[in-house]
Amino acid sequence: MTEPLSLATVLVLLPPSETKAAGGEGPPLDLDALSTPELTPTRHRLIEALTDLADDVPSSLEALGLSERQAEEVQRNAELRESPTAPALRRYTGVLYDALDIGSLPERERARAERRLAVVSALFGLVRGTDAIPAYRLSASGNLPRVGTLRGVWRPVLEPVLAEVDDFVVDLRSGAYAALAKVPGAVEVRVLSEDSTGKRKVVSHHNKSHKGKLARALGRAPEEPRTVEDVLTVAKEADLRVEREADRQLCVIVPA
Template structure:
């Protein structure tokens, strides 16, 4: 099973170890695209600060991120599993997973990133600021920049198993599952049911997805198809409604229904 996660805006302030070594990051097929994105971001942030802030969509209170980005090749790095601190990751709770579940997390989780493409949780990178929707000079829109490299790397990472796609909409254009991989892919929507009515949730969408992944890791479940995933989630007491694809070769959609937020 491969679980695709978005990153988070919230990140640790500093690293705690050796600087970045791009060649040691997982999915080496992404290496050339990583080099290009990193060079372009550092050059942008070493130039005019107003241009960098506009390009990265930074508010005045975040202008310090420009200086941070100029130092990405020399700054202390930390594991990606410790870098992201947003709602999804708070509820996933990687730090306090027991050893067997943490081993499964290292094998199954893949975090999408505008700057790095994707990261395993033990890939070491420095704190940075660069979303997938950014257009870097000389590189262009990052979601487009990653497509060719992802088309090679992601099917290899998925192998013959299930893909649980929990990415937010900003990150889905960087890779679209196709063919046999798409048929083994499930996406998740979180719905809040109250007084017989259902609404799509946003903030608690992230919290629910974090708890869902944690439950799967703790349980040791290894579903190989979307149908098996539905069974596994129901066994873990999640309320799940499945929407099989209208045509073969398309992902399934799973609705996770919650009554408490």
């Protein structure tokens, strides 16, 4: 059984990735072994709906917003109860997780990061870095037959769980995943580009990379970040330019 969320002083919330690493060396999914057991009934409900949907490939493609060339993603959903698992921070891939690069951290730093980082998932709700999960395909914007929107499913059950977390929370989620559950008092982070004249604008395409770098810095920091000022210090030591916009709002500034 993984350690409870309350053992971490800082909790960094990450979005998942649409793409997942294939395979894994862990046994098939055991929902009872995942952290945050309060979410188990909802996880069961969504897994049943997703695997049932996988029996109808055309309907799956439509519901998941996939093309016919992505039919293998439907097969992953059909097999997710039996397929091998991998730790969440190794299962998710893509730009943010490339920048996080959890596998390159020394053992002690990696253990810190696995304890501090968590992923808000459309299928599992909230998973810790070491939670063993299979490959699957489901996004926060999904709408499953007989279930409805993922936001409608998760908000009533996930928000109370996150509201009880005593940790200092840094929220690096994208908009769709932030909509699954609000976190009272969380520090939100956005990424802005700045040109030579000082004009700034929101970064969309590359913001995941910069959030991944910040997540890596927060995960590996030798001292627990407990305040906004601590986050700013950690970012500076990692050669990241991060500024405070408001009491609970930070921005990562990158060159245009």
